Amino acid sequence: RRDNDLHIGGIFPMEGEGGWQGGQACKPAAELALADVNARSDLLSGFKLLLHSNDSKCEPGLGASVMYNLLYNPPQKLLLLAGCSTVCTTVAEAAKMWNLMVLCYGASSPALSDRARFPTLFRTHPSATVHNPTRIKLMQKFGWSRIAILQQAEEVFISTVEDLEAHCKKASIEIVTRQSFLSDPADAVRNLRRQDARVIVGLFYVVAARRVLCEVYKHRLYGKSYVWFFIGWYEDNWFETNLEREGIECTVEQMREAAEGHLTTEALMWNQNANQTTISGMTSEDFRSRLNEALREAGFDIDGGRYPEGYQEAPLAYDAVWAVALAFNKTMEKLEKSGLSLKNFTYTNKKIADDIYEAINSTSFLGVSGLVAFSSQGDRIALTQIEQLTDNHYVKLGYYDTQADNLTWLERERWVGGKVPPDRTVVVNEL
Ligand SMILES: CC1(C)CO[C@@H](CC(=O)O)CN1
Numbered sequence: 001r002r003d004n005d006l007h008i009g010g011i012f013p014m015e016g017e018g019g020w021q022g023g024q025a026c027k028p029a030a031e032l033a034l035a036d037v038n039a040r041s042d043l044l045s046g047f048k049l050l051l052h053s054n055d056s057k058c059e060p061g062l063g064a065s066v067m068y069n070l071l072y073n074p075p076q077k078l079l080l081l082a083g084c085s086t087v088c089t090t091v092a093e094a095a096k097m098w099n100l101m102v103l104c105y106g107a108s109s110p111a112l113s114d115r116a117r118f119p120t121l122f123r124t125h126p127s128a129t130v131h132n133p134t135r136i137k138l139m140q141k142f143g144w145s146r147i148a149i150l151q152q153a154e155e156v157f158i159s160t161v162e163d164l165e166a167h168c169k170k171a172s173i174e175i176v177t178r179q180s181f182l183s184d185p186a187d188a189v190r191n192l193r194r195q196d197a198r199v200i201v202g203l204f205y206v207v208a209a210r211r212v213l214c215e216v217y218k219h220r221l222y223g224k225s226y227v228w229f230f231i232g233w234y235e236d237n238w239f240e241t242n243l244e245r246e247g248i249e250c251t252v253e254q255m256r257e258a259a260e261g262h263l264t265t266e267a268l269m270w271n272q273n274a275n276q277t278t279i280s281g282m283t284s285e286d287f288r289s290r291l292n293e294a295l296r297e298a299g300f301d302i303d304g305g306r307y308p309e310g311y312q313e314a315p316l317a318y319d320a321v322w323a324v325a326l327a328f329n330k331t332m333e334k335l336e337k338s339g340l341s342l343k344n345f346t347y348t349n350k351k352i353a354d355d356i357y358e359a360i361n362s363t364s365f366l367g368v369s370g371l372v373a374f375s376s377q378g379d380r381i382a383l384t385q386i387e388q389l390t391d392n393h394y395v396k397l398g399y400y401d402t403q404a405d406n407l408t409w410l411e412r413e414r415w416v417g418g419k420v421p422p423d424r425t426v427v428v429n430e431l
Pocket residue numbers: 020022083084085086106107108109233313
């Protein structure tokens with residue numbers, strides 16, 4: 001090995017059964033970024049960044065063994081990239097013992113926003129809690145101060161709801177009921193009707209979402225008197241697919257009828273300003289073209305619409321490598337002042353680890369995923385996007401910048417009853 005190589009470890013979920021196998025698109029994206037940063041003569045002053053990676057299948061145990069193999073086999077690694085919330089939790093909890101920073105490109109769990117447990121964790125993937133200020137902003141915009149919550153009993157949604165409840169309390173928004181279910185939402189949806197819930201925030205994975213929507217149809221909890229907030233990162237036609245395979249009793253028409261008008265929130269992962277040049281010299285659309293080319297070479301039928309898992313999150317992996325390169329560059333400049341370099345790092349060298357931490361902590365650059373910057377807990381600061389399902393397709397309603405409390409609204413919303421549904425039964429006094 002040449003002595004001007006800087007080595008990092010990469011743990012990508014590739015070929016597993018459960019969870020998120022987003023490494024399929026994120027690993028090629030990270031490799032594109034490696035090529036780009038190594039081609040820059042103004043970065044890393046002559047050093048080359050090398051990525052040593054393996055498959056975690058989004059399983060924490062396998063992720064841990066991949067990490068140990070990366071750490072116990074030369075060359076020494078300077079930092080770890082990882083995806084999947086479960087794997088990031090395991091890797092980030094252990095990595096501090098080797099003074100290693102962990103940069104997660106695919107982890108949304110709110111539990112990771114904890115500097116006590118994860119002192120060296122940063123993530124270019126925003127926490128699921130990033131939706132909550134946006135939900136509150138919309139409730140305030142439409143005058144909804146009485147809402148209900150329907151959630152699947154999964155860790156990511158439980159902690160997201162806790163954060164949402166705190167936001168509701170601060171905004172004096174009453175939560176009339178919070179219903180949760182493991183896999184069958186029938187009772188929970190029935191209880192929503194019993195509590196006369198009208199504005200409902202739904203937090204569940206896409207398979208559960210189809211079951212919820214059919215129950216909503218059966219209990220007629222949709223139409224001009226109801227507003228549903230769903231998560232926006234399901235595939236576009238999620239409410240029409242897999243109905244037979246998953247034993248959904250509703251027809252496509254019934255699912256469409258129940259889905260009409262619902263709102264969605266999601267974190268923006270592709271820089272919206274398509275002709276804005278980012279730090280790499282590319283726009284986000286240039287990046288899309290290069291990623292598609294790399295994925296075709298890897299055997300994916302992109303032109304046939306066969307996208308690998310993690311395509312949506314690929315900019316997060318690309319920008320994670322840029323964040324590493326820029327932080328290492330900043331750290332090299334600092335170390336050179338005392339005649340040192342990153343080659344002096346060892347797993348017991350906390351001093352250099354602190355320098356790398358400081359460099360990542362002060363990251364701020366325009367990436368293909370938008371402005372890349374981290375909160376004090378290492379969370380990605382991100383914009384959110386609001387959409388509404390109208391006539392069976394998603395219409396962009398606006399964007400929200402939580403930091404600036406700035407809602408960009410496109411005035412495109414449409415309500416089934418022709419006006420904003422009220423959050424409670426309105427009693428009209430006969431004159
Ligand atoms: C938006 C989504 C699908 C949320 O889950 C992330 C995976 C995880 O948190 O384990 C990937 N991105």
